[in-house]
Amino acid sequence: MSECKNWKEMKDVGKPKKWQDVPMGGIAYGASAENVETGQWRSIRPVWNADECISCMLCWVQCPDRSIKVDENGKVTGIDYFYCKGCGICAQVCPKKAIEMRPEADLA
Amino acid sequence: MPHKEITSGNWAFAEAMRQINPDVVAAYPITPSTDIIMKFAEFVANGKVDTNFVTVESEHSAITACVTASASGARVMTASSANGVALMHEIFPIAGCFRTPIVFGLVNRSIGAPINIHCDHSDSMGQRDLGWIHLYCEDAQEAYDTAIMAIRLSENDDVLTPVFVCQDGFITSHGFEPVEYMDDDAVKDFVGEREPVNSLLDLDNPVSYGSFAMSEYYFEIKRQQIEAHKKALELYDGIAREFEAVSGRYYPMIDCYRTEDADQVIVIMSSASGAVKDVVDEMREKGHKVGCLRIRMFRPFPVEAVRNALKGKKAVAVLDRSLSLGGTAPLVAEVRSALYAAGEMIPINSCIYGLGGRDFFPQYAEDIFMDLINGRMSPEEHYIGLLE
Numbered sequence: 001m002s003e004c005k006n007w008k009e010m011k012d013v014g015k016p017k018k019w020q021d022v023p024m025g026g027i028a029y030g031a032s033a034e035n036v037e038t039g040q041w042r043s044i045r046p047v048w049n050a051d052e053c054i055s056c057m058l059c060w061v062q063c064p065d066r067s068i069k070v071d072e073n074g075k076v077t078g079i080d081y082f083y084c085k086g087c088g089i090c091a092q093v094c095p096k097k098a099i100e101m102r103p104e105a106d107l108a
Numbered sequence: 109m110p111h112k113e114i115t116s117g118n119w120a121f122a123e124a125m126r127q128i129n130p131d132v133v134a135a136y137p138i139t140p141s142t143d144i145i146m147k148f149a150e151f152v153a154n155g156k157v158d159t160n161f162v163t164v165e166s167e168h169s170a171i172t173a174c175v176t177a178s179a180s181g182a183r184v185m186t187a188s189s190a191n192g193v194a195l196m197h198e199i200f201p202i203a204g205c206f207r208t209p210i211v212f213g214l215v216n217r218s219i220g221a222p223i224n225i226h227c228d229h230s231d232s233m234g235q236r237d238l239g240w241i242h243l244y245c246e247d248a249q250e251a252y253d254t255a256i257m258a259i260r261l262s263e264n265d266d267v268l269t270p271v272f273v274c275q276d277g278f279i280t281s282h283g284f285e286p287v288e289y290m291d292d293d294a295v296k297d298f299v300g301e302r303e304p305v306n307s308l309l310d311l312d313n314p315v316s317y318g319s320f321a322m323s324e325y326y327f328e329i330k331r332q333q334i335e336a337h338k339k340a341l342e343l344y345d346g347i348a349r350e351f352e353a354v355s356g357r358y359y360p361m362i363d364c365y366r367t368e369d370a371d372q373v374i375v376i377m378s379s380a381s382g383a384v385k386d387v388v389d390e391m392r393e394k395g396h397k398v399g400c401l402r403i404r405m406f407r408p409f410p411v412e413a414v415r416n417a418l419k420g421k422k423a424v425a426v427l428d429r430s431l432s433l434g435g436t437a438p439l440v441a442e443v444r445s446a447l448y449a450a451g452e453m454i455p456i457n458s459c460i461y462g463l464g465g466r467d468f469f470p471q472y473a474e475d476i477f478m479d480l481i482n483g484r485m486s487p488e489e490h491y492i493g494l495l496e
Contacts, residue, residue, distance in 0.1 A: 019328035024268070025206045026329050027306050028316040 038065060042086035044101045048079050052098035059090035059099065110355075112288045117248035117280035118143035120287045121187070121213045121273070124255035126151045127295035128211075131182035131302075134162035134173035138192035139225050140277040141215035145187055167192040171199040171210075178208035178270075179317050181304030183259065187213035189277060191220055193231040197238075203270045204239020204333060206317055209262035209302070210270040211255060212240075216378070216429075217277040218464045226465020227277040229377070229430040233438045239333050241271040241340055242407040244377040246363070249287045251275040253357055256290075259299045260347045266339040268305065276379040278465070294354055337408040344405065361410040363402035364417050366392065370399030372480035373418060375443055376427040377403050380461070380468045384427075387473040398477050403439065411446045418447060418454060423480035425457040427492070437489065455485040461492035468493065 016022045023029060055075045060068040067084035069077045079090075079099075091099040115123070122144045125133070133152075135145045152161040160177075164170045167188055178184045188196065193214060203210055219230040232242060243258060245251040251273060258271040275281055290298075306315045321329055344361055352358040365385050367373050374384050381402040391398050401417050403410075418424055426444075428437035436444075440458040447454055459476060462468050472492050479485070 016325065016328065019331040022321075022325050022328040022332065024306065024329075024332060025317070026319050026321040026325065027206075028319045029313075 038083050038085050039081045042081070042084060043104055044086045044088065045081070045104055045107055046079050046084065046086065046088065046090050046099045047102050048076070049098045049100070050078075052096045054096055054098075056095060058093045058095065062089045062093050064089065110288050110290050110294075112286050114284050115248065115287050116143065116282050116284050117245075117251045117275045118213075118215065118282065119147050120248040120252035120289075121255055121275070122147035122151070123289060124252045124295070125185055125213075126156055127290070127292050128183070128185065128256065128259055128299055129157045129296075130159055130185040130211075132160045132162065132174070132177035132184045133186055134164055134170045134177065134184075135186045136164055136167045136170045136188070136192065138167070138189050140217055140227075140281045141187040141189040141192075141213060143281065144213050144215070167195040168199065171196040171203065174210050175199060175203045175206060175208050176308075178203070178210050179206055179307070180309045181302065181307030183263070183299075183302045184208075184210045185212070185255075186210065187215065189215045190217035190225075190231045194219060194234060197235065200235050200238040200240060200270075202318075205329060207268035207305075207333075207336070208270060209259075209268055211258045211262055212270060212272050213251075213255065214272040214274045215277045215281045216274050222464075224464040225277070227279055227379075227429070228463045228465065229274070229428075229438075230463075232272055232274050233430040233432075235272070236407065236438060239269065239337075240407065241267075241269055241337075241405070242274060243271060243405055244274045244403065245280065246379055246381055246402060246404075248275070248280055248283070248285050249357070250359060251280060252287055252289070253351065253355060253359065256295055256298060257347055257351050257359070260350075261340060261344060263302050264339070264343055264347075265303075265305060267336050267343060269333070269336045269340060274378065279379045288355075288357075290355055298351065298354055341405075341408045341410060359404060360413075361405040362413050362417060363404055365400040365402065367399035367401050367417055369397060371397045371422040372424070372477055373399045373401050373421050374425050374427060374473060374476060375401045375403060375414075375418075375439065377406065377429065377439065380427070380429070383468060383470045384473045387470050387477065390470075391474065391477055396477065396481060398481075403442075406439070406442075409442050409446070411442075414443060414446045415450055415452060418443070419452055421454050423455050423457070423483070423485060425459050425476045425480055427459045427461050427476070429460075429462045431460060431463070457485055457490055458488075459490045459492050466493050 065083045067080040218228040384400040426440035
């Protein structure tokens with residue numbers, strides 16, 4: 001007999017301890033990137049300077065990870081480090097040099 | 109009432125598809141499997157099926173659409189041959205790993221080059237290790253029946269593995285012979301409705317397919333596929349017996365023809381086994397105790413059944429209709445492994461026949477049996493019908 005669980009009822013069991021615990025075919029349950037903390041990948045961090053920022057929204061348009069936080073009035077309020085991978089595009093496109101990329105090690 | 113028609117292996121397979129009425133068929137034509145898709149396209153055009161028939165620009169796209177449709181919970185079928193099958197190679201292991209049931213009419217044709225349209229098993233054997241079940245059919249009736257049974261095997265919750273239903277190109281696919289068709293309702297009842305697991309369209313329980321699995325979990329996912337193949341081996345016979353109950357026809361994993369008391373046995377697959385069985389009957393009349401073992405299920409390989417069938421035989425010849433260039437041909441490698449690993453040191457002649465559609469005559473089978481009877485055994489490959 002199979003040692004496998006009933007795959008039909010098998011849901012996300014956290015970190016697998018046995019081969020039977022791994023979701024069949026490497027399927028991801030829940031299936032939303034919203035829950036994935038891609039910020040863990042970051043080695044350099046964008047540091048936002050509120051005094052220099054003119055909320056031109058270039059960084060908001062270019063950010064690949066929806067990590068530029070904006071309030072209901074369309075003003076930039078900061079950076080969402082849960083998702084930000086530290087790609088540095090925001091710092092590159094900023095016309096006011098209001099974003100500086102700094103090594104995570106310096107900020108630890 | 110079931111009724112008989114004179115028809116071909118391809119048309120019989122297409123008729124099974126009509127009766128199964130799959131949700132999705134994505135296909136691209138290639139000889140000799142083209143007929144299956146042509147006939148099915150007629151059914152679509154005439155409103156005989158409800159299938160979403162996806163005509164794509166290549167075999168690679170065809171099988172990709174099949175995998176995606178199956179992951180969405182659809183019942184999926186398709187067909188192909190030869191280099192079309194080879195072009196699908198990249199996607200086959202994905203279908204196997206994603207555990208997407210697909211029933212695939214594989215009409216065996218030699219892989220080019222040299223380009224050749226006729227039968228050998230090099231196309232399906234090239235896809236041997238990718239996580240698909242392989243079933244090899246002797247005739248058109250069996251291709252029809254196996255298409256229906258394969259739906260149940262492929263979609264079983266413990267198996268969830270795609271299935272190749274193989275028949276010999278032209279010999280079976282284009283030869284006309286009587287085939288008994290079941291009633292539409294009987295087929296419908298037998299296959300039932302697919303109850304998908306982890307469907308992409310189940311919006312209440314969303315899943316992603318195709319996520320990354322690095323060194324931490326890749327091995328475990330393969331281990332699960334090994335389990336699925338073990339389950340297929342375990343569950344196959346129950347499905348075959350259920351099918352027997354509704355059709356009167358029973359197809360075991362291996363077809364033992366007069367092997368029980370035989371001293372010498374030829375092991376073979378697909379259509380050429382018909383000629384071997386005829387020769388067995390003729391030689392039995394002359395007092396030779398010979399038999400034919402036809403391997404129907406090649407993946408998962410029924411090691412125990414083959415071992416039990418060949419145990420204690422004096423000599424065996426294994427006939428491969430494909431090569432492993434620079435190595436041991438696929439079927440003889442399996443048979444030797446099944447026997448020798450269990451200490452059954454039966455002398456085996458490895459014979460290669462029928463490549464690129466080379467005819468296989470009954471005389472060849474008799475010669476092979478006479479070698480076994482007279483102890484002419486040798487470890488190198490024997491080439492049957494080669495100009496030499």
